[in-house]
Amino acid sequence: DAKTTQPPSMDCAEGRAANLPCNHSTISGNEYVYWYRQIHSQGPQYIIHGLKNNETNEMASLIITEDRKSSTLILPHATLRDTAVYYCIVRPAFNNNDMRFGAGTRLTVKP
Amino acid sequence: DSGVTQTPKHLITATGQRVTLRCSPRSGDLSVYWYQQSLDQGLQFLIQYYNGEERAKGNILERFSAQQFPDLHSELNLSSLELGDSALYFCASSVDTSGGELFFGEGSRLTVL
Numbered sequence: 290d291a292k293t294t295q296p297p298s299m300d301c302a303e304g305r306a307a308n309l310p311c312n313h314s315t316i317s318g319n320e321y322v323y324w325y326r327q328i329h330s331q332g333p334q335y336i337i338h339g340l341k342n343n344e345t346n347e348m349a350s351l352i353i354t355e356d357r358k359s360s361t362l363i364l365p366h367a368t369l370r371d372t373a374v375y376y377c378i379v380r381p382a383f384n385n386n387d388m389r390f391g392a393g394t395r396l397t398v399k400p
Numbered sequence: 401d402s403g404v405t406q407t408p409k410h411l412i413t414a415t416g417q418r419v420t421l422r423c424s425p426r427s428g429d430l431s432v433y434w435y436q437q438s439l440d441q442g443l444q445f446l447i448q449y450y451n452g453e454e455r456a457k458g459n460i461l462e463r464f465s466a467q468q469f470p471d472l473h474s475e476l477n478l479s480s481l482e483l484g485d486s487a488l489y490f491c492a493s494s495v496d497t498s499g500g501e502l503f504f505g506e507g508s509r510l511t512v513l
Contacts, residue, residue, distance in 0.1 A: 331507075332506050333502075335501035388433070388502060390445075
């Protein structure tokens with residue numbers, strides 16, 4: 290059963306911020322939001338994760354709404370190399386078992 | 401480079417055959433995961449092992465089996481292959497099962513003719 294809903298595709302201009310939304314309205318209190326991306330047919334790559342506070346690392350920022358029912362992944366200055374499928378995943382804290390990927394959002398960064 | 405090594409990178413075989421895919425996790429990682437990705441499909445979780453023991457099972461067919469060895473490498477065995485088994489097979493590893501990120505290998509592309 291899908292725990293997250295993402296738009297199937299999005300476009301972004303190179304150099305602009307890419308904002309990728311994710312709906313997880315049935316998230317439980319002990320579940321984290323994780324983001325991964327898959328460039329072409331390479332292995333998926335971890336981006337960021339969070340529980341309820343906003344998070345930032347060298348790759349992206351994660352904004353989680355106060356009710357935790359949705360989140361947004363922000364790539365502050367998208368480059369052509371950020372073209373990929375982005376997966377939003379919800380999973381319980383302290384439990385990596387059975388981490389399931391949905392269809393994700395195909396982000397295309399255009400020059 | 402994630403540190404996870406998968407072999408072979410490419411494999412072409414015929415229907416009815418059996419193949420074995422191999423995964424070496426990152427140094428120190430005890431947990432190994434297998435995923436299947438068919439053409440234009442998302443990643444389907446197959447099975448997870450932790451320190452040699454099966455920990456979780458997903459949509460893995462009965463024709464498929466896996467194991468994790470004492471040196472922590474893992475093998476995924478696919479038998480009685482069908483055309484529909486053509487896919488990318490990814491292995492991932494993590495330190496344990498209690499959280500943190502998964503590190504994925506570059507995958508093994510299986511083509512069944």
